[in-house]
Amino acid sequence: xxxxxxxxxxxxxxxxxxxxxxxxxxxxxxxxxxxxxxxxxxxxxxxxxxxxxxxxxxxxxxxxxxxxxxxxxxxxxxxxxxxxxxxxxxxxxxxxxxxxxxxxxxxxxxxxxxxxxxxxxxxxxxxxxxxxxxxxxxxxxxxxxxxxxxxxxxxxxxxxxxxxxxxxxxxxxxxxxxxxxxxxxxxxxxxxxxxxxxxxxxxxxxxxxxxxxxxxxxxxxxxxxxxxxxxxxxxxxxxxxxxxxxxxxxxxxxxxxxxxxxxxxxxxxxxxxxxxxxxxxxxxxxxxxxxxxxxxxxxxxxxxxxxxxxxxxxxxxxxxxxxxxxxxxxxxxxxxxxxxxxxxxxxxxxxxxxxxxxxxx
Amino acid sequence: xxxxxxxxxxxxxxxxxxxxxxxxxxxxxxxxxxxxxxxxxxxxxxxxxxxxxxxxxxxxxxxxxxxxxxxxxxxxxxxxxxxxxxxxxxxxxxxxxxxxxxxxxxxxxxxxxxxxxxxxxxxxxxxxxxxxxxxxxxxxxxxxxxxxxxxxxxxxxxxxxxxxxxxxxxxxxxxxxxxxxxxxxxxxxxxxxxxxxxxxxxxxxxxxxxxxxxxxxxxxxxxxxxxxxxxxxxxxxxxxxxxxxxxxxxxxxxxxxxxxxxxxxxxxxxxxxxxxxxxxxxxxxxxxxxxxxx
Numbered sequence: 001x002x003x004x005x006x007x008x009x010x011x012x013x014x015x016x017x018x019x020x021x022x023x024x025x026x027x028x029x030x031x032x033x034x035x036x037x038x039x040x041x042x043x044x045x046x047x048x049x050x051x052x053x054x055x056x057x058x059x060x061x062x063x064x065x066x067x068x069x070x071x072x073x074x075x076x077x078x079x080x081x082x083x084x085x086x087x088x089x090x091x092x093x094x095x096x097x098x099x100x101x102x103x104x105x106x107x108x109x110x111x112x113x114x115x116x117x118x119x120x121x122x123x124x125x126x127x128x129x130x131x132x133x134x135x136x137x138x139x140x141x142x143x144x145x146x147x148x149x150x151x152x153x154x155x156x157x158x159x160x161x162x163x164x165x166x167x168x169x170x171x172x173x174x175x176x177x178x179x180x181x182x183x184x185x186x187x188x189x190x191x192x193x194x195x196x197x198x199x200x201x202x203x204x205x206x207x208x209x210x211x212x213x214x215x216x217x218x219x220x221x222x223x224x225x226x227x228x229x230x231x232x233x234x235x236x237x238x239x240x241x242x243x244x245x246x247x248x249x250x251x252x253x254x255x256x257x258x259x260x261x262x263x264x265x266x267x268x269x270x271x272x273x274x275x276x277x278x279x280x281x282x283x284x285x286x287x288x289x290x291x292x293x294x295x296x297x298x299x300x301x302x303x304x305x306x307x308x309x310x311x312x313x314x315x316x317x318x319x320x321x322x323x324x325x326x327x328x329x330x331x332x333x334x335x336x337x338x339x340x341x342x343x344x345x346x347x348x349x350x351x352x353x354x355x356x357x358x359x360x361x
Numbered sequence: 362x363x364x365x366x367x368x369x370x371x372x373x374x375x376x377x378x379x380x381x382x383x384x385x386x387x388x389x390x391x392x393x394x395x396x397x398x399x400x401x402x403x404x405x406x407x408x409x410x411x412x413x414x415x416x417x418x419x420x421x422x423x424x425x426x427x428x429x430x431x432x433x434x435x436x437x438x439x440x441x442x443x444x445x446x447x448x449x450x451x452x453x454x455x456x457x458x459x460x461x462x463x464x465x466x467x468x469x470x471x472x473x474x475x476x477x478x479x480x481x482x483x484x485x486x487x488x489x490x491x492x493x494x495x496x497x498x499x500x501x502x503x504x505x506x507x508x509x510x511x512x513x514x515x516x517x518x519x520x521x522x523x524x525x526x527x528x529x530x531x532x533x534x535x536x537x538x539x540x541x542x543x544x545x546x547x548x549x550x551x552x553x554x555x556x557x558x559x560x561x562x563x564x565x566x567x568x569x570x571x572x573x574x575x576x577x578x579x580x581x582x583x584x585x586x587x588x589x590x591x592x593x594x595x596x597x598x599x600x601x602x603x604x605x606x607x608x609x610x611x612x613x614x615x616x617x618x619x620x621x622x623x624x625x626x627x628x629x630x631x632x633x634x635x636x637x638x639x640x641x642x643x644x645x646x647x648x649x650x651x652x653x654x655x
Contacts, residue, residue: 010452010456011449011452014518014522015518017521017522018517018518018519018520018521018522019521021521021522021523022520022521022549022552041486042522042524044486045486045523045524045525045526045527046522046523046524047523048523236373236374236375236383236387236446237446237449239380241380254380255380256376256377256378256379256380257378257379257380280378280379280604280606281377281378281604282377282378282574282576282603282604282606283606285576287575287577287578287579287581288579289579289580290517290521290549290552290579291513291517291548291549291577291579292514292517292518292521292548293514295577
C-alpha cells in the first residue's frame with residue numbers, strides 16, 4: 001500500500017483525490033489546501049487529515065508519493081520540496097513556468113531515482129494513443145503537416161477572478177488549453193523545432209490570452225499549426241483535435257474517435273483497404289477500476305502507482321517529457337516579447353443571460 | 362418506474378462516439394419545436410417518462426409541458442442534476458468558492474456565511490446541498506418528478522472522496538421536499554451499492570451503463586451481472602447500445618436477459634429508431650410472471 005498525499009484541492013485536485021481514494025493500492029494519508037471551508041468539510045465528512053501548509057504536511061506524515069495540483073506558479077516549489085524528501089511526484093500540467101526550474105527538477109528526480117509524472121491525460125486517451133501508434137508506424141507516409149486544436153467555453157465574459165486569469169501564475173488559454181494541444185503534437189510526432197507567426201489574443205480577459213495561434217516547424221521539414229480558443233461557446237466542453245497529413249494519407253483524432261484515410265493500405269491499419277476507416281472510443285478504451293469524468297484520469301493515476309510499485313523509471317509523461325511542452329510555451333512567449341497578450345476589441349459580454357442568471361439575479 | 366425511459370443526450374450535443382455527430386445533433390435540435398417533435402414521437406410510442414439533465418434548455422421543454430398538460434396528462438420527468446459542465450466551467454473561471462457563490466442565491470444566510478468566510482458546521486453543508494438541489498429543481502415546478510437523480514460525475518466524485526453523508530442528505534431532501542425517490546447515476550455500481558447500504562439507503566434506484574461489451578462498467582461485466590442478479594437495488598440500464606457499437610437486437614437482448622433490471626433509458630432522434638428500440642424492448646422483456654420466476 002502506497003502512502004500518498006494530495007496537495008491542492010481545486011477542480012483537478014478534488015478529482016485526483018477521489019481517484020486516489022478509490023485506488024486499491026493507495027492509502028491517502030492527508031491532503032493540503034488553504035481553502036479552510038473545503039478542508040473543514042472534507043475532514044468533517046470523510047475523516048481525511050487536512051493541512052494548510054505543505055511543509056507541515058511533509059514533516060508530519062510518512063509518505064511515499066504526492067500528487068501536486070496547486071496553481072501552476074507553485075508547482076516548482078512544491079515539486080522541489082517533495083523531491084528533497086525523496087517522494088515520487090505526480091504533478092498537474094503545465095509542469096513549470098520557468099524552463100530552468102524544470103531542467104533542475106527533472107535532473108533531481110532522475111538522479112534520485114524517483115518516479116516523476118505530469119498530468120497530460122490525453123496521452124491516456126485511447127483515440128490519441130491510436131493516432132500516435134499509426135503516425136509512428138509510418139502508415140501515413142512522410143508526415144508533412146500537423147494541426148493541433150483545442151476549443152472550449154471557459155472565459156465568455158470580461159471577468160474572472162482566479163489564478164487562471166493571471167499571466168504570472170500560469171493562467172490563460174496558453175497554459176490551460178494550448179499546453180494540452182502542444183503536448184499531443186510532441187506525443188504523436190516530435191516537438192517542433194521552432195514557432196513563428198504567434199498570435200496571442202485577449203478577447204475577454206484583461207491579462208491573459210484567450211486565443212493562441214502559431215505556426216510550428218519541425219526538424220524533418222514538416223510544418224504545423226496550433227489553434228486554441230477557450231472563449232468558444234459553441235463547444236459544450238473542451239474539444240481537442242489533432243490532424244496529421246502525410247504523403248500516404250491523413251489522420252484526425254479527438255477524444256471519441258480516430259479517423260484514418262490511407263491512399264495505399266498499410267499493415268499497421270489492417271482494417272483499411274484504402275480510403276477512410278474510423279476507430280471509436282468504445283473499442284480503443286481500456287477499462288479502469290473506477291471511473292470519474294473519463295477513463296484517462298484514472299488510467300494515468302494507476303500508471304503512476306504501478307510505475308512506483310514496479311520501480312519503473314522510463315514512464316510516460318515524465319518531467320523531462322512535459323518540459324518539452326514548457327519549452328514550446330517559452331518559445332511562443334518569446335515571439336511576442338514576454339507574452340503580453342494583445343487585446344482584441346470586442347463588445348461587452350455577448351452571452352445571453354442564462355437560466356442561472358435569471359433565477360439567481 | 363416505467364420499463365422504458367426516454368433520455369436527452371441527443372438533444373444537447375452529447376454523443377460518446379463522435380463529436381461530428383454531436384454537433385450535427387446540436388444543430389438539429391436548436392429549436393424547441395424539433396425537440397418536442399421527438400418527445401411527441403416517443404410519447405406516441407408509449408414512452409411517458411423523460412429522463413433529462415438540468416441543462417438550461419430543459420427549462421423551455423418544461424414550459425411546453427406545463428402549457429400542454431391536457432395533451433400529456435400522464436407525463437413525468439426524471440431530472441438528473443446537475444448539468445456538470447456549467448459548474449466545471451464556472452470553477453475554472455471563478456474558483457471553487459466563487460462558483461458556489463455564483464450558483465447559490467445572492468441574499469440570505471448561506472450567502473452571508475460565504476461572504477464572511479465562515480467555516481461551516483455539519484448542519485450547514487446540508488443546507489448548501491439542499492439549496493443547490495432546489496435551484497436545479499426550480500425549472501420543474503408544477504410538473505411530475507417522481508424520481509430525482511444525481512448525475513454520475515457528482516455521485517462518483519462523492520463516492521471517491523468518501524463523502525457518504527452527502528448521499529443521505531440528497532436522499533432525505535428529495536423524499537421530504539419533493540416526495541420523490543432518490544436515484545443515483547454511477548459508473549461504479551458495486552462500489553456505490555456498498556456505500557448506500559452502509560448509510561441505510563434501502564433498495565436504491567441506480568442508473569448505470571449496462572451493455573454487452575462492458576463499456577464503462579467499472580469492476581467488470583461479470584461482477585455487474587452478479588451484482589444485478591443478487592443485490593437489492595432497482596437497476597436502470599443506460600448506454601445499452603454502447604453508443605452504437607452494438608446492433609440494437611443483441612444490445613437489448615443482453616439487458617432483457619437480466620430480469621432484475623427494472624428500466625431501460627435510451628435516446629434517439631427519429632421516430633423510426635424510437636419505435637424500433639421500444640418494440641424490441643417490449644418484445645424481449647419477459648412477462649412479469651416469467652421475471653418473478655427467473
